[in-house]
Amino acid sequence: MDIHHLKIFFEACNEKSFTKAAKKLYISQSAVSIQIKKLEHTLGLQLIERNSKNFKLTFAGKELFKMSQDVFERISRMENEMKKILQYKKGKISIGATHNIGEPILPRIMIEFRKKFPEIEFDLYIKNKESLVKHLKEGTVDIALMEEYFIEDKEIKVIETDEYPFVVVTSVDVESYEDLKEVPLLKRDTLLTTKYLDFFEKIIGFNLEKRIAVNGSIETMKNLLKQGLGFAILPYYSVYEEVEKGILKTIHSFEKSEDRFQIVLIRENEDKEGISKFVEFLKNYEIMSDIKK
Structure with missing residues (x-):
């Protein structure tokens, strides 16, 4: 052929x-x-x-x-790998992450990784889950960090990491759950937000009718919250600094945390030096460590 x-x-x-x-x-x-x-x-x-x-x-x-x-896809991965070697004369890893992880937490991860492995060069990509999987298959991205996502592909390996809890936060004065009937819910259209919203409505005993759909990043959500536009359900790691400083306040913390980060990579690449070191680093890295202290 x-x-x-x-x-x-x-x-x-x-x-x-x-x-x-x-x-x-x-x-x-x-x-x-x-x-x-x-x-x-x-x-x-x-x-x-x-x-x-x-x-x-x-x-x-x-x-x-x-x-x-x-x-x-294999040819594309080979071409991208050769381009990296040609440009940098040695291996370089490309790390991707979803917006939920990439914006608030990936910078902290990479600072700690660089301290431990200063010799490893890297590029960063912030994409949605579907784009990250596509870039993995093409070789543009070597490793992706994302929320739980079902991937049915024998070439791809998925490793679960640390748990991350969600909280309900606001900058508006809320004395009781009843006050939330008059405060708009800022809602991002994600599976996890919908899941925890269902939990929360069962806890408070009524539906949150006043809603504002927000088609934007977590940073957009935080800026809207700071302006007093309403309240939102977000991962705690993305708002804990604002909560500690008193800029935002937590009005509910979910007791049960079932959601985890995933490390996603192509199986045939897992033994490459830079990739294996980053994967091992992530396995031992406590994403919530700064929050737990």
């Missing part, structure tokens, strides 16, 4: 169009069609249904596309 023919087939499947694939590969549309026909001839199988008005794969085409995704 010619890898060049496979690449053209892969891009045509990605774009679901011969025309778009041709533009992406800087070749003519007829060249795309010819090379895919050559691939079909080599395999002795039809990959694309040509009697369909839309781009449609045969059963064999669907199976080959799935397998080719793995092939080109």
Whole structure:
């Protein structure tokens, strides 16, 4: 099988169009069609249904596309690794994190890591969970730190780390839970926020009707809280400094903490020196250590 023919087939499947694939590969549309026909001839199988008005794969085409995704993700990882070595003459790790972790806590983790391993260079990426998994598969990111997230992929290894509790915080004077009926809830649309909101409404015995949807980061939420706009449910590690300084106050702490950070990486990379050192460091690092003191 010619890898060049496979690449053209892969891009045509990605774009679901011969025309778009041709533009992406800087070749003519007829060249795309010819090379895919050559691939079909080599395999002795039809990959694309040509009697369909839309781009449609045969059963064999669907199976080959799935397998080719793995092939080109591996190639992408190799290319990115070689770029790092070319640029830095030695290994360099790329560390990703979700916004919930990256904004309030990753800087502290990296300061401690650099103290212990000053020889290891690194880049940082703050992305959502789906983007981090994609970048892991492509090799742009070596390790990702995220909240619990189900990943069904044999190439990816998931390691659980420390627990982190959630709290209800505000800068508004709240004497009792009844006062919350008149105070807007600032709500981020995340699974964990919804989960703890359900817990909280059961505890206080009524639904929180006054709500403001906030499509933003935790830092955005904290700034809104500081301005007295309402109250919110957030991870304690993200607001504990403001709580200690009296800028924000905790009106409820959830007794049970079931949520953990995850270290996510490609299995074939776990023995690489920089990656293995960072993983081992994270396994032994207490994310809540500064808060517990």
